[in-house]
Amino acid sequence: MSANHTYQEHALLLQLVKGDENAYRQLFISHWNQIYQVALGFLKTPEEAKDAVQTVFIKLWEKREKLATVENFDAWLFIMARNTILNILKQKATAASNYNIADVLPEDYLTPAMLLEYKQTTGLIREAIAQLPPQQSLIFRLSREQGMTHPQIAHELNIAPATVKSHMVRALNNVREYIRKQGGHTLIVCWLLIKSLS
Structure with missing residues (x-):
């Protein structure tokens, strides 16, 4: 961003x-x-x-x-x-x-523990991106950090849009797998990966 x-x-x-x-x-x-x-x-x-x-x-x-x-x-x-x-x-x-359990989940205040969990997962995603093959990493970073669309990336790199999509799918799968192996929080991973693609 x-x-x-x-x-x-x-x-x-x-x-x-x-x-x-x-x-x-x-x-x-x-x-x-x-x-x-x-x-x-x-x-x-x-x-x-x-x-x-x-x-x-x-x-x-x-x-x-x-x-x-x-x-x-x-x-x-x-x-x-x-x-x-x-x-x-x-x-x-x-x-x-059929239970009538009161809502016991925490309020949506950003507690230090929640912020730490968020930052740690963000760090895991950075580690995962750093381990991607060069072309996947480049395409992922152009999408995430520069906000480029698949057609824009394809034009920039002089490759087919389908190739960009293929690299992005593989990059996302590799990142998710890395995070899963490291024990990262699934919901935070989904949030951050969707954010990077929106």
């Missing part, structure tokens, strides 16, 4: 703290697909994934005053999305077992 993008997002967050609906809309447009894709991967149905996204953004609006003190919005949003998805999964499990 570029420094300019980070600065623009921080400016949007400050506007959102003041109740700016346009800033809220821009953040929604920027992040809804990332949350939806992760939610869909775990909840399995588009309806539940859409409900999860809606819940996350309702909570974001309700807790907007706290954003002024948030140093890492992506990690904060991840924790909120993670807790929302886990709550939905837990509700499904308790409904299936």
